[in-house]
Amino acid sequence: MNTQLDLATVLLLHKSSFLVGAFCFLYARWQSPRDEGLGILASGFFFLALASTLAGYGEQKLLPAYLWTLSSFTLGIGGYALFWIGVRRLSAGRRRKTDWLALSIPIAGAAIGLATHFHVVNYIRASVFNATAFVFLAASALAVISGRSREPLPVRALFAAAMAVGANLCLAVVIGLVKPGIIPITTTYAFFLSIICHFAIALFALVLVKERAEAELRCSADTDALTGACNRRWFLAQLPRSNWHGDCLVVMDLDFFKRINDRHGHQAGDQALIAFVDLIRKNLRKGDCFARLGGEEFGLYLPQTSEAQALAIAERLRRAVEELVVISNDQCIALSVSMGLAFAGGDEGTWEDLFNSADAALYEAKRSGRNRVTSFSSAAASGSKPMERSLSRTG
Incomplete structure (x- = not known):
């Protein structure tokens, strides 16, 4: 050639x-x-x-x-x-x-x-x-x-x-x-x-x-534009379509967040959200999925984690948030978070069922005084009723 x-x-x-x-x-x-x-x-x-x-x-x-x-x-x-x-x-x-x-x-x-x-x-x-x-x-x-x-x-x-x-x-x-x-x-x-x-x-x-x-x-x-955390769309896409029994779902909600916005301004509220996200992301395990679901609500997916392990992880995160202090305009803003935890034991037909269970646990944590972690099993034992909610809700 x-x-x-x-x-x-x-x-x-x-x-x-x-x-x-x-x-x-x-x-x-x-x-x-x-x-x-x-x-x-x-x-x-x-x-x-x-x-x-x-x-x-x-x-x-x-x-x-x-x-x-x-x-x-x-x-x-x-x-x-x-x-x-x-x-x-x-x-x-x-x-x-x-x-x-x-x-x-x-x-x-x-x-x-x-x-x-x-x-x-x-x-x-x-x-x-x-x-x-x-x-x-x-x-x-x-x-x-x-x-x-x-x-x-x-x-x-x-x-x-x-x-x-x-x-x-x-x-x-x-x-x-x-x-x-x-x-x-x-x-x-x-x-x-x-x-x-x-x-x-x-x-x-x-x-x-x-x-x-x-x-x-x-x-x-x-990606959520404000905090840099992943958003609801990404979070739902990460949830497995099958073989998810044995996993845990945690729904988090910052306590009295509207009060922070009203008292310190929305800029301070934004700073609080950013600081909260940074803290949670630094304390996650490899393989855990964390995202902002909307407003002051966040989701945490823990694959192949028992209910006891998930409770320990959530409690550790709650204490870390409780110790977090956000400085805005020379003022200290204390944060706390309530968490509802649901374990996929095999009875849930869809992820929406598990979200509803986690929501019921979150509702019980709020009703019981906030700044605490509540599992759905304990919430069900106390007779709490799940809140009406679907996966399409963005707030």
Whole structure:
């Protein structure tokens, strides 16, 4: 297949792949101005396209060797440095001023070239260029894949793989130049494969931006804007559709919350809600689900937790809230919470039945003086009647 590849055509396509990628990055930057790195990625690909153009003119003897060799080498290394900076910012979603130190590498390369004229020797220039490109591409792939723990987007693996393949192609070129015959791949064929990598990198960068936007929309739809807690919609979606016997549901309601709003103002009430949410979230076990159901009411789902364990957990949370003091306008606001607990013992037909049981327990806790945890079994024993309520209620 190598003999069927025309070098001039491949170089033209190679340059074109950088230009197409640059315009894709610019379009994505226009559509998603908050995504860091897209403009820098476009600049990097433009630099690489210009370097490829100068190299093509040089190979056709249209430019003097001393001019195109050093300029294409410097622009190409600079392009890969910008590419790495852009990928780092796109992956992390934030700026790092120290990333710009990567541009010292092409500057140093240009200075060494002016001093030693190594760039006029084709295999040395090509070896150094591709070795540097390998380092930047491999580092870019590592930056993308290392961000999966913070932002587990599916496309990250494909994005990193495309850059890893490009890095290995650069490494193959270096090995082929230093030790000819070891790797059965020509420079022309390596350029051809790298064209595919460039298109793949541009494609997966666009998909990453799209997946990130969709994830942000899902997060916004599932998050309470005031407290940052998950909302009712998310909470109901987390409840299992089957095999939920042996789980516990706790419904919480802040005591005398209207009095806090009336006495201290709604801003103080908001601060109290935020402080309450932060406290509860810090004291949850892994696997527990907590959400704001509406107003000052919250839900806590405890999977595979006995009634005794759930009572102990709820009591610990109640005491923590009782000790919490919120400072607003130099005034101390004391909080307390009432909790109703229902255990899924197997008689409940639906989650609505369990919610009604937890509501009945909460009603009994309120009726008995507030600032306490009451289970449905004890509330039923005392003869308390459940309140009318359905899962569609939002207050």
